[in-house]
Amino acid sequence: MASFQAGLRRALAQAPRSAFSCRQCLHKTQQIAPPASLISRSRNAFSTTSRVSSSQPGSAATVQRLAMPYRSVYRTPASLLTFSQSIKRAGSSNTVASRSLSTTPAKETAVVAPEAASESSSSSSEVSSFPDTSSKSVAIWLIASAVSVFGIVVWGGLTRLTESGLSITEWKPVTGALPPRNEEDWEAEFAKYRASPEYARLNPNMTLEEFKKIYFMEWSHRLWGRVIGMSFVLPAIYFVARRRVTKRVAWNLLGIAGLIGFQGVIGWWMVASGLRDELFSPGAQPPRVSQYRLTAHLATAFVCYSWMLMTGLSILRDLRVRADPAAAAKLANTLALPALRPFRLAVTALTVLVFTTVLSGALVAGLDAGLIYNEFPMMGNGLTPPHAELWDAHYSRKPDHSDLWWRNMLENPSLVQLDHRILATTTFCAIMALFAFSRTGRIASMLPKSAKRGTTGVVHLVLMQATLGICTLIYMVPTHLAATHQAGSLALLTGVLVLGHRLRMPKSTLRLVQKYATKGSPQPNIGSRVTPKQ
Numbered sequence: 180m181a182s183f184q185a186g187l188r189r190a191l192a193q194a195p196r197s198a199f200s201c202r203q204c205l206h207k208t209q210q211i212a213p214p215a216s217l218i219s220r221s222r223n224a225f226s227t228t229s230r231v232s233s234s235q236p237g238s239a240a241t242v243q244r245l246a247m248p249y250r251s252v253y254r255t256p257a258s259l260l261t262f263s264q265s266i267k268r269a270g271s272s273n274t275v276a277s278r279s280l281s282t283t284p285a286k287e288t289a290v291v292a293p294e295a296a297s298e299s300s301s302s303s304s305e306v307s308s309f310p311d312t313s314s315k316s317v318a319i320w321l322i323a324s325a326v327s328v329f330g331i332v333v334w335g336g337l338t339r340l341t342e343s344g345l346s347i348t349e350w351k352p353v354t355g356a357l358p359p360r361n362e363e364d365w366e367a368e369f370a371k372y373r374a375s376p377e378y379a380r381l382n383p384n385m386t387l388e389e390f391k392k393i394y395f396m397e398w399s400h401r402l403w404g405r406v407i408g409m410s411f412v413l414p415a416i417y418f419v420a421r422r423r424v425t426k427r428v429a430w431n432l433l434g435i436a437g438l439i440g441f442q443g444v445i446g447w448w449m450v451a452s453g454l455r456d457e458l459f460s461p462g463a464q465p466p467r468v469s470q471y472r473l474t475a476h477l478a479t480a481f482v483c484y485s486w487m488l489m490t491g492l493s494i495l496r497d498l499r500v501r502a503d504p505a506a507a508a509k510l511a512n513t514l515a516l517p518a519l520r521p522f523r524l525a526v527t528a529l530t531v532l533v534f535t536t537v538l539s540g541a542l543v544a545g546l547d548a549g550l551i552y553n554e555f556p557m558m559g560n561g562l563t564p565p566h567a568e569l570w571d572a573h574y575s576r577k578p579d580h581s582d583l584w585w586r587n588m589l590e591n592p593s594l595v596q597l598d599h600r601i602l603a604t605t606t607f608c609a610i611m612a613l614f615a616f617s618r619t620g621r622i623a624s625m626l627p628k629s630a631k632r633g634t635t636g637v638v639h640l641v642l643m644q645a646t647l648g649i650c651t652l653i654y655m656v657p658t659h660l661a662a663t664h665q666a667g668s669l670a671l672l673t674g675v676l677v678l679g680h681r682l683r684m685p686k687s688t689l690r691l692v693q694k695y696a697t698k699g700s701p702q703p704n705i706g707s708r709v710t711p712k713q
């Protein structure tokens with residue numbers, strides 16, 4: 180038995196490679212030589228890397244280094260071999276692909292044709308019924324949805340600023356879509372409002388005509404929310420059912436749809452906080468919604484907006500990869516430069532900072548903290564209010580005052596305003612520093628033009644936003660300035676997100692770059708739902 184096993188091992192070692200390959204694979208490997216045109220197209224696709232001179236940041240050594248982070252993407256054996264082979268035959272040595280080649284036995288590279296790679300990639304997409312890029316119409320619809328969310332955020336701000344938010348005292352997700360149709364309906368709605376703390380304590384002399392105005396603000400805000408929900412969910416179902424989206428985008432759509440529904444719940448949860456019975460008592464705080472819930476509502480809207488926008492922009496980027504793989508490969512190599520990593524990190528940190536500033540602004544709005552200290556940069560006699568006012572024991576609810584610091588930071592209007600000033604000033608300075616960073620040293624020479632333009636755009640946005648904030652404060656929160664300031668915060672967040680988007684190429688996009696750059700086949704149609712086959 181032992182001698183039989185040893186004999187079998189020897190025989191296996193001597194057997195030809197073909198003995199271990201399936202017939203189909205063997206059949207494909209016999210197609211061998213790729214047409215010259217394909218080789219040259221493959222070479223062109225990555226010519227950016229092979230053309231760089233050694234004096235540039237993308238010199239041979241740098242290109243070798245920058246290829247490192249993307250190694251995993253180039254690991255797919257068949258396409259890796261094909262691409263390497265094309266590049267090798269074309270006589271190029273300084274490319275991402277040729278680096279991968281060094282780990283590949285020469286014998287194997289000589290027998291795998293581009294067709295094998297394309298079949299390998301198309302067979303992988305055959306496994307899933309989803310295409311490898313989403314259609315352009317999905318991207319346009321997502322960006323339009325984001326614009327609609329932008330609009331509802333501003334409208335929601337106006338609803339708050341005109342003190343209309345508590346005019347509808349019930350939550351009827353379906354039947355509430357219809358406004359009161361006759362005088363009887365209006366009287367019934369007004370009667371419900373008259374039973375609310377806001378009417379009793381702040382608006383005891385309000386007439387029906389005045390009530391109709393604030394009711395319209397709140398009703399239209401809620402209707403807009405319903406429209407966003409329907410105009411998102413229905414097309415999303417269609418796009419997924421018709422496979423107009425990638426699997427990844429389908430999951431994103433599901434997440435966004437869930438978030439929209441969640442936002443409706445938060446919206447009512449926020450309104451309910453302004454209708455509590457305790458608010459009737461004269462000693463209680465003025466009837467208004469909880470600043471925490473307002474902040475949660477605003478934050479969810481900002482996340483929803485960002486998610487829609489980023490998903491839409493990512494689809495457009497993937498379509499650009501399909502349209503021009505060579506340019507995408509060039510950009511991928513630039514973005515992989517290690518020298519750009521600190522800049523990318525700085526932009527990520529800035530995004531977090533802007534979002535935190537937004538949250539602190541929502542607290543200012545929720546507490547009406549913009550109606551005190553209406554000067555800048557002073558706050559009373561100094562740059563900050565007196566210490567005792569900032570850390571007031573009145574806000575603490577625990578006997579040992581262990582919650583003193585955070586309760587004051589989130590509930591004391593003086594400190595909340597100071598927090599917002601500090602965060603806003605930090606955001607402003609951080610953006611100026613980022614701009615300087617983008618224009619000096621190695622970063623200046625390596626940063627893609629689009630990122631430089633993005634940085635300039637963010638500088639303009641923060642200048643505008645800070646000016647609006649100061650004006651809102653000095654003029655004691657007039658509706659038009661406060662609403663514009665709110666819109667400005669979303670515009671600033673957009674600027675920072677777009678900048679971050681221009682500095683990143685996720686793995687899924689890199690896979691597309693690899694796939695289309697290696698094919699050397701005619702360019703696929705943008706927006707086509709089906710992965711083209713050879």
Ligand code: HEM
Pocket residue numbers: 336340477533536537538539540541542543544545547548549555599600603604606607641644645646647648649651652656661662664665668671
């Ligand atoms: C630089 C970045 C800034 C960002 C991202 C930002 C963001 C925000 C946001 C999101 C709100 C809430 C708006 C609402 O819900 O209606 C807000 C409110 C406010 N911000 Fe800013 N802000 C910035 C700068 C400033 C500056 C420099 C000041 C003035 C010192 C300022 C003063 C105010 C005031 C007074 C409010 C309350 C307005 C209201 O009651 O509606 N902000 N901010």
